[in-house]
Amino acid sequence: MKLLTAFAVTALSLSFGSAAFAQSNPPGLTHAEVMAQLQQAQAEGLVPSHDNDYPPSQATIARNREIYAIQHRTDGAFEVNTAGMPGDHSAPASN
Template sequence: MKLLTAIAVAALSLPFGANAFAQSNPSGLTRAEVMAQLQQAQAEGLVPARNNDYPPSDAEIARNREIYAIQHGTDGAGATKTAGAPAGQAGAASN
């Protein structure tokens, strides 16, 4: 009798257990959208940020913008001045 009860409980619990592991709501963003958001944040200078400098300071954002402009060959029109040096010279001065 105990075996029959155990089988009945196991059989009834299978449909409920399967639903617990199913992903009913997919993520709202696709991989391409996440990559585009990450690239935009990098261009704006918001990432990378050090753990002890969060949220990033204005100087860190300006430095990140300069580094992004150098790495991606942009004109740096969006770059700001860092420590009183022109945007083009600030990156060279820090190296």
């Protein structure tokens, strides 16, 4: 009788143990998805960010967007003005 009880307990514990490992985890991101998310974050100005400026301030985000636009020639990058000067560059510079 003890042998039958031990066998039943063992069989039940094995079935419950295997059910615990049968849980499915959602699949991870692919390399392409991670790279796309990184590029989107860079375009939005969220990276790079200094450790002292986390989460990045609005000024840092604006600066990072300008740098990204210049590097990737997007969003009117030729008209980006980082010196605070007027956008019209047709006038000659005076000395």
